[in-house]
Amino acid sequence: MIRGGRAALAVALLTGCAAVPHATPEDAARAAGSWPGISVADLEAGRSRYVARCTSCHRARSPARYPPDRWGAHLDKMAERARLSPDDRDLILRYLVTLAGRPATP
Numbered sequence: 001m002i003r004g005g006r007a008a009l010a011v012a013l014l015t016g017c018a019a020v021p022h023a024t025p026e027d028a029a030r031a032a033g034s035w036p037g038i039s040v041a042d043l044e045a046g047r048s049r050y051v052a053r054c055t056s057c058h059r060a061r062s063p064a065r066y067p068p069d070r071w072g073a074h075l076d077k078m079a080e081r082a083r084l085s086p087d088d089r090d091l092i093l094r095y096l097v098t099l100a101g102r103p104a105t106p
């Protein structure tokens, strides 16, 4: 059991997953202020698109690396490189902006 846990942690660290947090109900509640009706599943869909489409040239940057209002410009530039569909761009943007806007942990 402990071994399995360590292996999973090692995989998470190697693939940089720790930098790409999963969305929570609190995230969805905050995001609904900007996108009414948005769900955890919507944010998680954005997360998986982000991991799938934005890591072929460089590692995934943590959403917290930039303030929420900076992600739009980065994504506009990278959407072309990643050949994102408008739907994927929206999903990824909502995920990044929402997670970047998490309140600082005390």
Ligand code: HEC
Pocket (backbone or CB within 6 Å): 053, 054, 055, 056, 057, 058, 061, 074, 075, 078, 079, 081, 082, 084, 092
């Ligand atoms: C085809 C390769 C490629 C793909 C796919 C790609 N990027 Fe990038 N990205 C780069 C390169 C090269 C740089 C560094 C040079 C630059 O900033 O132009 C970069 C830099 C960045 C930066 C830092 C910009 C800065 O000014 O410091 C961010 C943020 C970023 N990428 C986000 C993303 C996101 C989000 C996606 C998915 C939509 C993505 N990237 C997909 C090639 C790519």
